[in-house]
Amino acid sequence: MNGPRSSVRLDNCSMNDMIASTFGRQNFLYCNESAREVHESLERGISQQNIVTLDISRFMGATALDVGCGFGRWTAMLQHIGAKVTSVDASPHAVISTRRFNPDTHQMTLFELPTLENFEAGFDTVICWGVLHHTHDPYKGFKIVASALREGGFLFIQVYNDRAKAGFHYTQSFRTRFHQLKTIDEKVHFLRKTHRAAGADVFDHLDGMMTFYNWVVHEQTVRTWFLNNGFADYWKVWNYKYLGRKRAVLDPVRDDFGVLLTDNIGESVEEGRNYPIVG
Known part of the structure; x- marks a missing residue:
């Protein structure tokens, strides 16, 4: 479903919005004026400016894993910036769709990721967008996608929080x-x-x-997930969308505004599993 009535759009204008929202880089791809007008008539304002600006060049040529790729929106965006993407989804229809432009697409669930070839080698970037809160165990899923990252890599996730x-x-x-x-x-x-x-x-x-599972995960719980799984940098990027950089937990852990989150660097924080089920 990749037409004008679908929310899954892979044109340059839509990709530009994703790139700007994720990396803070404006107008990375060419989008002419007429296409921009069409795009703005369809856009519902879900993409908002990132408060973190990342060096997009470090993602060019990097390895990326798109977990729950769906119709391939994130896969396409990562390919546009030059990443080498591996895509996975539990749905055979999603796999067929994404394989149109990424042959390295596999049918499997998030919890089967450790069986993926090259999983042990790790990836420079992992995307898990709108997936964790639809699984039977969001925190277990988070630990799996976090373990897919190499040290220094970036994890992008989206989960429903209590304000979603x-x-x-x-x-x-x-x-x-x-x-x-x-x-x-x-x-x-x-x-x-x-x-x-x-x-x-x-x-x-x-x-x-x-979706059968529709967890709502409190923002503080998401923060704890990152801190307990080897992330020294963590940002709340948009309303319920998060970015973490995985590295040895040696440096101070700070929030979006540079405020120190904890003085007990490397020590365990209470895990927290108090998210209510919805539906």
């Missing part, structure tokens, strides 16, 4: 109602009738309704 709409009462009500419907026609009608109230297009709304 996944945790709102009306979202839970929508999910309950959606799963009570019997026919496809009823479900399609429901999505069309309620997607605007959910603050999403029909495709994103469907994505939010379909």
Whole structure:
């Protein structure tokens, strides 16, 4: 689903927004004025400027792992900046879609990652976008994707936090109602009738309704995950999107604004598993 009505778009304008939001690099790809107008008419404002600016050149030629690649949006973006990408997804349809432009795409779940060839060698960058909160054990999943990184590598994740709409009462009500419907026609009608109230297009709304697990993970819990798994740098990049750099935990660990998070560098922090299940 890669047409004008889909939220999964791989054109240069969309890729530019992802690159700017992730690396702080503006207009990396060419997007002409007419294409920009079309893009802005479709964009729902989900991409916001990153408060961290990364040197994009360090990702050129780097190895990257896209976990839960879906239709390949992150894979395509990483390829545009020159990374060598390995993509995985549990869905055979996602694998077929992403293999159109990345032959190195494999069907497997997040928890099967350690069986992936070259997993032990590690990757320079790992993307796990919108996946962990849809698994039976988000923290176990985090530890697996974190272990896929080489020292000095970057991990990008997105998880629903307590301020994400996944945790709102009306979202839970929508999910309950959606799963009570019997026919496809009823479900399609429901999505069309309620997607605007959910603050999403029909495709994103469907994505939010379909998943069995829909964990909401508190921001402090995510921070603890990073600190307990060898990340000396950690940033909250957007509302519920996080970036960590993995290296030996020897330097002070600081938050987005440079404030020291802990004086006990390298010591264990209470893990925290108090995230409520939704739906």
